[in-house]
Amino acid sequence: MTLFWIASVILIAISILLIALPFIKKKANKDAQLRDELNKALYKDRLSELEEETDEGLVENQQDLIDDLKQSLLDDIPKDGQKQKETTTSALAVIVPSAILVIALSYGLYFKFGASEDVLAWQEVNENLPALSKKLMAPEGVELSEDEMQDLTLALRTRLHYQPDDSTGWLLLGRIALANRDVDTSIGAMKKAYKLESDNPDVMLGYAQALMLADDEMDQDKARSLLGKLVQQDYVDLRVFSLLAFDAYERKDYPAAVRYWSIMQQMIGPSDSRYEMLARSIENAQKQMGQQVGTGQSVSVTVNVSEQVQADPNSALIVSVHTADGSPMPIAAARYPLGTFPRTVVLDDGNSMLAERKLSSLESLMVRVRIDSDGNVATKDGDWFGESEAVKMGQPVEVMINSQY
Known part of the structure; x- marks a missing residue:
């Protein structure tokens, strides 16, 4: 706010200077000089006429007329001090009222139409941005009031105007728009955050969440693609599965x-x-x-690999569920991209091999996991594998891939 007052004083000073400048740099008035020259010319002409009239005998007292002519010439010369005083007085008479008028109008109009209270409130909101952002990013259960959401939106838009490369700011703005069910604004903000930081899981999740609410099928497909990438990461946020x-x-x-x-x-x-x-x-x-x-029911399998495993990134991960006695014929199986480890996959009745024997019918089971390097399930040479111990249905399963055929 101090900067505003300094700037306003400077602008008003410049305005007053522009008003006074014509008086300060006023060109010298040459009327007196021209009048003197004219009087001299008239005086000389009159002397010539008097000489001619004297020669012709028309004038009897030439010297008296010459004295009168000289006296009239002197009476026509103005006093310099009085002239300077009048000029200075007339300039101040214009500059001083004009300066007062400029100051009164400038500050009067500002206090009338300048919304100074709104400006102060806006600056207070900008100063409160870190606290509001921290509250918004807090764990679930912490909610902002409607006024706080409006304040945060205003502060964020101000900040993003000056810092358009702030991906965190765009992410926060997108989340606020989501909370207000403003899907278009949310998608726009999340898209900018994603362009700035496309490998950030929080940004990917936020963008997917916004796209999932769009009416456009292409936007929803994009959301599924983002969620698919998030599922392949080492750590998967619970919200990813919730959206899926x-x-x-x-x-x-x-x-x-x-x-x-x-x-x-x-x-x-x-x-x-x-x-x-x-x-x-x-x-x-x-x-x-x-x-x-x-x-x-479903079976959750956490898969990890030992340090000696060297697998082609283009390989496939095959997970199969068998009866607890280790029967070679799987009850259920699924194929996944290799991805990264450790990772968790889930098999359910939808992965059952036979319609008449569901995965959920098992009381106990074991799991085998194989890294298929050639794309042919029938060939196993060189493939890495691992298997679990027998567990009861519903218990989590862990498999370490550490052996090679």
Whole structure:
């Protein structure tokens, strides 16, 4: 605010200077000089006429007329001091009222129409940006009031105007727009954040979340692609599976929705308050599939590799579930891109090999995992593999790939 007052004083001073400049640099008035020259010329002409009239005998007292002519010439010369005083007085009479008028109008109009209170409020909001941002980024359960959301939006837009390369700022603006159900603004802000930081998981997740709410099918496909990349990372945010489950349910892909919700249950555990909510979601999806509630189960498999494993990035990861006695014929199997390790995959009845024997029918099981290097399931030479111990259905399974055929 101090800068504003300094700038305003400078501008007003310049305005007053522009008003006074014509008086300061006023050209010298040559009227007196011209008048003197004219009087001299007239005086000389009159002397010539008097001489001619004297010669002709028309004038009897020539000297008296000459004295009168000289006296009239002297009377016509103005006093310099009086003239200078009048000029200075007339200049100040214009400059001083003009300066007062400029100052009064400038500050008067500003206080009337300048919205100074709004400017002060805007500056206070800008100073409060770090605190509001920290509150928005806090764990779930911390919510901002409507006024705080408006303040944060104003502060963010101000900051992004001067710092357009701030990906965190665009991410926050996108999240605020999501909270306000402003999908277009959210997509625009998240897109800018993604262009600046396309490998940031938080940005990818935010962008996917915004795109998932769009009406355009291409935007939704882009969201699924982003979520697919996030699933392949070493650490997968719970919200990724939540979005995948939501999308699957909306597309009436109920088995996939059940699978993702089951993964979420295994990630948070029964002690989490959200566990029961996920169970109700699973139950609802199973009802939509026409299944009997409680029969569908899944197997969560965490896969890791030992240090000596050297695998082609183009290889495939084959995960198969077998009966607890290690029967070679799998009950369920799935094929995934190799990705990174450790990683977690989930198999359910949708991965069953035979329609008459579902994965959920097993009471106990074991899991085998293989890195298929040539794309042919029948050949195993050179492939790396690992297998788990027998576990009961519902228990998490861990497999270390450490052997080679």
